[in-house]
Amino acid sequence: MNIKSYILILFGLCYQLAISQNTQDQKSLVLQTTDTVFVAGTFVSLNFTNSENFTPSLYLTNSFGTTIIDPTRVQKYLFYTIPTNIANKRGRVNWSLIHNKKVIQQGKVDIISDDIVSKIETYVGPPSVQAGGIDFAMSVMIPIDTLDNPVMDNSKVTFKKQFLAKEDTVQLVVKDLLSYETIYSPLKTGRFLISSKCNNKQSTEHTLNVWASLPSNFTITAESNHNYADGNQICTLKTSVIKDAFGNLVTDGTAVSIIIEDKNGDILSANCNTINGVGQTKFVHPDHEQQWKIKAFVYGMAESTPITLSFQQVITDFDxxxxxxxxxxxxxxxxxxxxxxxxxxxxxxxxxxxxxxxxxxxxxxxxxxxxxxxxxxxxxxxxxxxxxxxxxxxxxxxxxxxxx
Amino acid sequence: MVNLKKLTIRSLSILLFMSLLGVLIFGVSSLFSFLNTGADRSKMLRAEVFQTRQYIPNITWAPMTNVGRKMDEQTLRNIEKNYMDAWYIKHISYHTNTIKGIEDYYTDSAEKNLFEFINFNKKENIHIEETTLEHHPKINFFSEDGQLISLTDYGVKEYKRVYKNDSLLIEKSEVSDYKAILLLEDGFWRIRHLVKEPTQKNEEETIVFEQYPNHKIKGINYYPQNSAWDTFGDNFDKETLAKDFEIIKNANLNTIRVFIQYEDFGKAELKPEKLKKLRELLDIAEQKDLKVIVTLFDFYGDYSVLDWTLTTQHAQTIVQEFKEHNAILAWDVKNEPDLDFTSRGKEKVIAWLHQTISTIKRIDQKHAVTVGWAKIENATLLKDRLNLITFHYYEDIALFKEAYLKLKQEIPNKPIALGEYGVSSYRGIWKPFGSSESTQEEFHKTMQSIFTENDVQFLSWTLYDYKNIPTAVVGKLPWRKNAQKKFGFIDSRGKPKKSFKYISN
The missing domain is CATH 2.60.40 (Immunoglobulin-like)
Structure with missing residues (x-):
């Protein structure tokens, strides 16, 4: 036999040894911990018995990251204490025992959230809706436990809302980490008060304002001491109380534009904002005989019926x-x-x-x-x-x- | 006589004076112009932001069937960008154990979870090189006010390499599902909750090998004569290619090996004009009945885990584009990656090759995949993932036959080809005792006889002698550069050298 064959045989032997070592590694380690589900925040430890003398490290990966820990060894027992940054967070934890850059055993445990809810994160948006039953807002509730884990799917959330004399309660369940409820606007303006409850925890109060819907058409009136064209007297133009289709006053500050067309076809205009639904503005009388056609608009939403004003000539002659x-x-x-x-x-x-x-x-x-x-x-x-x-x-x- | 001497001295001193003056004026004026160079007005406001994407995993959104508000394209794009950046920043943080940038992509409550991890790993002197290569997110819920989403990211393909005290403990590929809630906070979609879920996906990947074609490689490595190491550069010319391929075909060769440079082709975002040129080359090869081995990732040498998403994009775009092309014989993942073992670490290079082979195989099962190993002793690496084994041989030719037969014995069931071999015919001022055209002829004659005798598939180096060689190839040293110019079978004037007779068998 030449030297090459010796080397080959030696190589083969080493290889065989390496394989058997690997399987032996696997067999010699037995997981003693039977639980695979732990509540977040509890002490989690994976315990193995090891008949051999080597000490593998434990690779751990969870929702947020990856790390490696070493065990404490007591005789043939290996205790792997899962660090709190993993034991406290909900989600799947995959573990692998590693030795000589090889995975020799692997498994998984699940960390579930605690039933004790510490907070219900509530997101209500948009902060206001328009009366009329078409517009809506949404309240999203994410109950979390004391360690900032969202509670498990299918947890029950009781959703409550109050509007004027009416109180409603809806039963919701958590799905995909959250629960939600759509809130449709009522016909009247006002304010919803919203709260929710999950297990032991009651949320804080949240509000949702209901503002008036789009204004509907209105009328306009003119007030003046006399109708002479003296170029001095002041004429007040006033809208009726502007309301939406459901009888709600439009919000203060709704912009009203008043347009006046005179007998020559020239245009005068003025803008005002409503207070308690009424917008008003003032004009000086013309200094000669004139006719005004007046109309008011809430642009894009509503308009008034037109009115006509006539002014009499006062100066007939002069020296x-x-x-x-x-x-x-x-x-x-x-x-x-x-x-x-x-x-x-x-x-x-x-x-x-x-x-x-x-x-x-x-x-x-x-x-x-x-x-x-x-x-x-x-x-x-x-x-x-x-x-x-x-x-x-x-x-x-x-x-x-x-x-x- | 005296007069002449005097005149000479005088004119010389005037000349000296003038040149001194010239140097002085030049010096002062360059200083003056330097001091007058202020900031460029157009750059004062930093209005231009050049952003190159550093992290591009494959992301496939499930069809939008979410509850709540209808998802629009612009919002989805913002979510995707922020969500991917959140992953990227996490990878960087676990690599460096620093927290910079985390607050931009995780809410105040969520970032604490990462900080705890980072502190733990820092204390234990653990760092992790990790990346994700695939995401398949599905939007479950989009709140009506457009401020909150819940998504499930299915089949996140993760790769991790864990180091403790700077030595590698384990490398792992994993597939996981994650559920996440993201909130829109001052223009950023930030992760609020992240929960790893039990996954449905199979973690094992299977590589499909189709039947290797009945094609015995008799080939040559190819660059056009006027654009060495730059086939797809400015000198790209279809007529030149057609002419050269005709020469190759008539020389009784059936295969060429070409090179795609990673940066030249645009890294992760491939330049369409380069792909067009590659298609034209393949079309001409097909017309001339030549098969092509396309070598990807030439001049690439990073291999770092965080670069993987970019190289994956590069490989999959090219392979996807040309997987149906008839001229393709094989994808050569990388030219001589084993030369980087010492500088980059063998584990890193092998892990990268492993990943890139998977990428190519996933898209194209039809064509063979190979790696152009520089050393024959490395040719057994990754052999189970390749369906054509190629290696390069520039050692003593007396030992070639033995080395080849040994390799054949070690890999009996896969086709093996000699991907590069050759000798320079350079003899000149930098190498006075180098080989000549006759020794080159002798070399190829011997090689061809070995090939015929042992039925070896081969690709020689190379068709032409080159006039210019980029410095990146062999460095600046003139004896190397000049030797590298003379490996061809055809000299720089286009005349076949003596060795041309032995270009094939």
Whole structure:
């Protein structure tokens, strides 16, 4: 026999030995612990008897991680005490005895959560719903034990909700780590109070607000001392109490836009927010005869029926006096509906026309029923001008006035 | 005469002065321009975030049949990203036993569980290299306000390597199911509860071997002459390939071996233009009736467990794309991985190969899988997972026959091929006593006679002499580089060398 065959035989023998050692390793270790299910937080130990003299390590892996522990050995017994970071957490624990980088035995234990619930994690969302029975919120309840483990599936959760005079109780079960209940909105606004119970533990109180649904159509009214177009009196526009389809007041601050179309087709607008369902805004009367068509909107949701307001002309005629070389033009007296002087602020416009040049304008407002225009010599040299004076939609024309 | 001397001295000193001045001006101006180079305005705000994905396990969502709110694609994508990052951060934490980043992906209550584990392992000096390769999550529940989900992650394929006092205790592959609750907190989906469940899946994987085709390899390792180690680079040209494959075919060869470089092909996110070039090469090979051994992972050398998801993506994308191609003969997982045994650790390399073979086999049972071992003595490694054994031989050819027959004896039931062999014909200033074209001819003649005699399948190194060789291949040393250029059967001018007669049998 040559040397090569010896080596081969030796190699073969070693291999055979290694195999038998491995199976022997397996046989010599016997698991003594019979329990495979433990409650989280209890002392968990895997005990083996080992007739051989080697000490394998125990590989452990659970929900959160992996580690390796060594046993304490008392004679032929090996005690593997499972560390708390594994014994305290719910879930499957796979273990393997390892020796010389080989798994020689493996198994599993299950850690289950404790029946004593320490807290019911509750997530209610969204925090408010719209009345009317279509909108809904959801309450998710995750009962956890004292070691922060979610309780086992099929644990019972009692769900309670209170709204106005009504109280409801629903029995739920935990599935996929949680239990949940859908809460549909009632027809009235108000506030749900929500609580739940699992085993020994009662949850804290949670709330869910029910706000009004979308506003429905409404009316609009106008209030004014008189209907003269004096450019001074204030007119108040007010909506009716805006409610949703179920008679709930819309929430304060609902934006209302008021649009006014006058007889020329020009648009005026104002915005307001509701308080106790009513939105209101104010307008100054026009300074000449006018008709307003008024409508209010809660954009995208509701609108009012339109109303019409008419204003009577108050100024029918006025005087114009030229003085100081025709450089001082006095308009007035401007009189209101009871012949009283018109309140300050009426707009008067003077148009100054000149041959071969663009027209110039001067605008002023009335003071004690009069308006005074002064043509200063810096801007207006001595020559012939045409004047046109307009107020409250009435115009007076003075042609070929010489200014010196 | 005096005058001439004087003139020379004068002109020399002027020249010296001028050049000194030039150097001075250059120096001052470079300093000046350096000091004037401020921050790039476009980068001031750090508006651009380049994020490369570091962890891409295969994730397959079950159809959405969840209770509660309807799941939309965008939310699902966010959940997937955060949930995978939570796993990734956990892997990193158990590797380094640090807690950085955990708070981003686990809620305050949940992160304590990880901290306890990390503290325990740190105290015991245990660290774990781990990764997950597959997830099959199913959304069970999505709360109506979109803030909470419950999911079950089925068949999570985990791989772990546990070290104590820096020595490996065990490596394990596991398949587990997890149940989890995630909460949406300030824009992140964070894990609140995680519970490992009893799994239904079988932990044992079976590798299916289909019948190895009746194909006796007479082949050659191939790079185009103008793009050595860069077949799919800028010089890629279909006509060149067609011409070269014609030469190979006419030389009575039937197989080529080509190389796919890991980074060049785009790592985990493969570049479509590279795949297109590979397809064109395979198409031309098929036209010319040549079979192709595709070597994956060339120039890859990391092997770390956390890199596995990326290499898996790389392998499965390529294999999936070409598994139906008629030109493919085999997938060569990696060229000469045994050379990394010393630098990376044999266990790491073998574990990576083991995993990558599974990946390829899972997708493509039809084609053979091999590893191009550098040393014949390593060719028995992983033999049960391969259906073609290949090794490279650059040792003494007098010992080849014996080594080959020994290997054949050790693996009697699988086809064996010599994946690389050859000799350089370089003799020059860096290697004055190197071999010549005649010795190369002699070498191939001898090899071919051994092949014929023992019915050896072979792939020689290589078709061409190359003009340029990338430094990454053999390093910078000119005697190595120059020798590496001259392994071809055809010289750099395109003329067959003497050895060309013995390219095949």
């Amino acid at each position: 114009v006096v030229f003085s100081e070389n025709n450089r001082e033009i006095t308009v007035g007296p401007l009189r209101s509906f009871m012949e009283q002087m018109i309140p300050d602020g009426l707009r008067v416009e003077l148009e100054i026309g000149e041959e071969g040049a663009t027209h110039k304008y001067m605008i002023s407002t009335s003071n004690d029923g009069y308006v005074k225009f002064i043509l200063d010599p810096e801007n207006y040299k001595n020559q012939i001008y045409n004047f046109k004076i307009t107020t409250a939609e009435i115009s007076k024309i003075f042609k070929n006035k010489s200014v010196w």
